[in-house]
Amino acid sequence: MSAKHEVNDLDLTQVASSLERLAEFGLSTAKKLGADAAKISTGASFEKRLVVDNKEFTLANSLASRSIGIVVHKDQKKGSASVNITNEESIKHAVESALALAKYSVPDPDLVFASKAEAPKAKALDFLFEDKLAHLDLAAMTADMQETLGRLGADPRLALERYEMAVNVSFHALASTTGMTQAERQTMASWSFMGMGRSGDEVTGFDYDGNFSFTADAILQRSLTDADRFVKRVLGLFNPVRCPSYRGAVLLSPRAVQELLLGMMLYHAGGRQVMDGKSRWDKSVGSKVASSLFTLTDLPHDVRFSGATAFDSDGVPTRSQSIVERGVLTRHLHDCYSAKRCHASTTGTAGGPFALSLSAGDKALATILKEHDQLLVVDRFSGNSDPIKGDFSGVAKSSRLFQHGDDRGSVTETMIAGNFFAIADAVLAVSKEVEIVSGGFVSPYVLVDGVSVTGE
Structure with missing residues (x-):
């Protein structure tokens, strides 16, 4: 489970910097405590989510989370631990826990982390992050969903059970004692439909569909296209x-x-x-x-x-x-x-x-x-x-x-x-x-x- 924070706590740039600093601390702590090698993964995300059940909005929430995972190798043995309280004390405790678990692991001479030669700095994919999508609010999401709901509800024979949309802003990074360091940030809107056809006593089989967008402006048109395809597919299941x-x-x-x-x-x-x-x-x-x-x-x-x-x-x-x-x-x-x-x-x-x-x-x-x-x-x-x-x-x-x-x-x-x-x-x-x-x-x-x- 990842820790939940107040939405205002999550400034992605600031959080990313903090997590990278904690990763450096974790790697140095692992070496000081006797690990032969260590790798740390860090992540932070901020998600806004809307849910429609039976064509009615039933949930709107915003959640933020942070997490750190640690893997250590000691005497050809592996141990791991994760924390969701992101401070130096919890990192040190996680390293100690991972090393303690490693003592009881089966030796494996093939344990390995990627070398710096195998893992040079990756070229960023600029399309993964859009500032406009990162700041899309629940009101804008609601407006897009309401228009899409109009398409989904145009034919009363479609029994829409659930329609969800989420906008996720995330950061994740990796670092190891081999010198490998990578980081990536991403914005993504995703949505899904689930439902069946119902006409009188006839009920069709259940179906679903979904899609995503890396940009705010593409959400509405894509979701409308997906909704039309979903409705056509479900209504085609009658008789x-x-x-x-x-x-x-x-x-x-x-x-x-x-x-x-x-x-x-x-x-x-x-x-x-x-x-x-x-x-x-x-x-x-x-x-x-x-x-x-x-x-x-x-x-x-x-x-x-x-x-x-x-x-x-x-x-x-x-x-x-x-x-x-x-x-x-x-x-x-x-x-x-x-x-x-x-x-x-x-x-x-x-x-x-x-x-x-x-x-x-x-x-x-x-x-x-x-x-x-x-x-x-x-x-x-x-x-x-x-x-x-x-x-x-x-x-x-x-x-x-x-x-x-x-x-x-x-x-x-x-x-x-x-x-x-x-x-x-x-x-x-x-x-x-x-x-x-x-x-x-x-x-x-x-x-x-x-x-x-x-x-x-």
Whole structure:
């Protein structure tokens, strides 16, 4: 838990300076008390939040928080502690606690912090902070939300359960006894909708959407666009049809790509899984692991993504880099620890990747839909998946049936099952059109083969 302070206490520049001074004190204290190495993370944030429940404003608050985390290495053992009372006495106590915990840890010769050579000063991403957004007040937020509520409430069939908006102003920094120092400040507005359709006795399935903005002026237009998309999607769930059972091709929306494909790909490309012997791609760098239509890239300096950042949680500067290129695994994603264990180099993705993009294809979405007698378009997936074997099974949520390119409507509860490794290699088409999923992932529609579809 982070400490809560009065809003007026939080002047970001002043607080950042204070936290950086305390970090220096913590590092020097750790060395004086016998630590071989230490790393300190500091953070401060000020959040303004508004909540609408059932189309009525129910909460408006402003909260400020500060926190400091300390990790020490002593005799190849690790200990950690965190505090939310930011003064020298509490820092000293945290260092002592971390060292005490380290005594009982299992020795690990591969413990490591990023060196200064691995973690030079990262170039700041100027778009992450906007003064206008930092000073946006609750009244302005309320005005934007009220206009968006007008869109959300235009059709009485939409049962809006919750609509939230938050504006967060934050600072976070890292420093270590190796000489690594990084700091970043950020402003971000974020919002989300949750609800369902209700008309007479008919109630649709539940759905949600969300987005973000790094700038104040973009909030209203983006949230209106998101609201229109959300309303259209939910109202399109009325009068569902039964989906025929078949085995073959299904079209995954960008949301479904994220839920069914992305997690599996990152699992097997992850350095920690390679390190632990859990990745099926542990010896596959430079080899084909998926369809040649797949190119997956991390773009941590791209303004389109909420996860954009100049450095990772090890303090290593981030960079744009491919993970899979035309179906070939280009690298494992290593933090400093897994890199040392695997005799590799860090990829600057500790705590990431941060802003993933699956490249567009060359075929129009409408063309893909017309090429099939019947095709289930999966919008969301709710079920189980086994990252080791790759098997998945569950319910296709908010999904639709197309026949010869014609939309026959949403489907009643429909089960889908398949295997990630099989469908990743059986991609039939990738759309030219792409969508950003909740500000965190951009993807086209992906047509995959070999999926079992079972209508109710």
